[in-house]
Amino acid sequence: xxxxxVDWSMGSRAARLGDWDLAAQVGRRVAGPGxxxxxxxxxxxxEDLAELVPHSEDLIGAFTSLxxxxxxxxxxxxxxxxxxxxxxxxxxxxxxxxxxxxxxxxPQRAELSRKxxxxxxxxxxxxxxxxxxGQYDVFLPPDDEGLLYFVGPNVADAEQRFALPPRDFRMWxxxxxxxxxxxxxxxxxxxTELQGLVDAxxxxxxxDPRELAAQLRRAAEEARSGADWRGMGAIFLxxxxxxxxxxxxxxxxxxxLEGHASFVMNxxxxxxxxxxxxxxxxxxxxxxxxxLEKGFQKAIGFEQKVKQYDAGERFVRAAVTAVGMQGFxxxxxxxxxxxxxxxxxxxxxxLARVAGS
Numbered sequence: 001x002x003x004x005x006v007d008w009s010m011g012s013r014a015a016r017l018g019d020w021d022l023a024a025q026v027g028r029r030v031a032g033p034g035x036x037x038x039x040x041x042x043x044x045x046x047e048d049l050a051e052l053v054p055h056s057e058d059l060i061g062a063f064t065s066l067x068x069x070x071x072x073x074x075x076x077x078x079x080x081x082x083x084x085x086x087x088x089x090x091x092x093x094x095x096x097x098x099x100x101x102x103x104x105x106x107p108q109r110a111e112l113s114r115k116x117x118x119x120x121x122x123x124x125x126x127x128x129x130x131x132x133x134g135q136y137d138v139f140l141p142p143d144d145e146g147l148l149y150f151v152g153p154n155v156a157d158a159e160q161r162f163a164l165p166p167r168d169f170r171m172w173x174x175x176x177x178x179x180x181x182x183x184x185x186x187x188x189x190x191x192t193e194l195q196g197l198v199d200a201x202x203x204x205x206x207x208d209p210r211e212l213a214a215q216l217r218r219a220a221e222e223a224r225s226g227a228d229w230r231g232m233g234a235i236f237l238x239x240x241x242x243x244x245x246x247x248x249x250x251x252x253x254x255x256x257l258e259g260h261a262s263f264v265m266n267x268x269x270x271x272x273x274x275x276x277x278x279x280x281x282x283x284x285x286x287x288x289x290x291x292l293e294k295g296f297q298k299a300i301g302f303e304q305k306v307k308q309y310d311a312g313e314r315f316v317r318a319a320v321t322a323v324g325m326q327g328f329x330x331x332x333x334x335x336x337x338x339x340x341x342x343x344x345x346x347x348x349x350x351l352a353r354v355a356g357s
Contacts, residue, residue: 018114026122027084031084056178057178059175070145078149080129093139148177168274172269175269176262186332194250197253198250
């Protein structure tokens with residue numbers, strides 16, 4: 001499957017911000033190749049997902065009453081290294097506004113700083129590349145719209161480790177990723193809303209060392225006073241008031257998107273995927289970490305993402321049970337209809353405000 005080539009030329013300010021070639025090298029070392037798959041196994045996985053992804057799109061459309069225009073959903077079965085490369089390209093596109101501010105302030109960014117950012121980013125993506133099964137990249141260029149990533153070694157590892165029937169497992173994870181594609185394909189303003197939140201957050205990042213120092217002092221004082229972290233972990237204390245508001249809005253949106261995808265994948269899979277409960281237990285066990293890895297997951301926000309699946313799925317299930325799928329689909333009508341984080345936790349509040357109890 002061909003994908004957009006990542007432009008890491010020096011013409012991009014984001015390219016001058018970090019050493020992305022070094023990031024890719026570090027990422028591949030941290031990731032490792034993963035379990036080997038023979039040529040027949042790779043071909044079968046590609047054939048399965050090439051068939052299951054568009055089939056999932058039809059099933060999801062019928063179940064949710066959401067329809068999309070444009071390219072059909074299609075799968076790219078990739079290596080861990082390819083996944084890292086694609087996400088590095090997406091990261092550069094996202095941070096371009098911040099990179100413009102930083103390079104304008106410091107036109108000749110130190111090579112040591114570029115390499116440090118490259119190492120840090122590569123190590124983080126290398127670790128995540130060992131965990132991710134599939135991904136819908138919201139910010140792909142228009143020509144690649146509908147492309148879904150599946151990390152072949154990780155899919156094979158989960159199937160082998162938990163003795164899962166390959167085609168059923170591939171159907172199940174395809175349903176999750178295709179649901180994300182349907183969300184954004186059916187809701188024309190959703191990508192703009194997410195991009196706006198990201199851009200607004202980047203705009204709040206201070207480049208003034210004095211402001212950064214004041215922010216650190218405030219975080220230390222709040223930590224000593226036992227401040228309420230809203231269940232977000234210590235990283236929440238490092239954010240400014242404006243950043244916290246944006247962070248909570250992004251958390252609410254991601255909980256909705258992940259929870260809706262989990263709800264749809266599990267409901268559509270009933271009667272179509274064998275031993276669904278065992279697959280859910282296997283996926284839960286795969287996400288579980290212990291010891292140092294658990295601490296690392298918490299530090300990078302991986303643990304929070306797992307919570308998003310659970311809280312979001314409970315919200316969607318409660319809303320659909322109360323007002324049906326058509327009533328729930330009001331959530332896609334306008335940005336004002338999106339649930340807040342408090343409403344994710346208490347669906348009745350969203351129902352009273354948006355869907356009508």
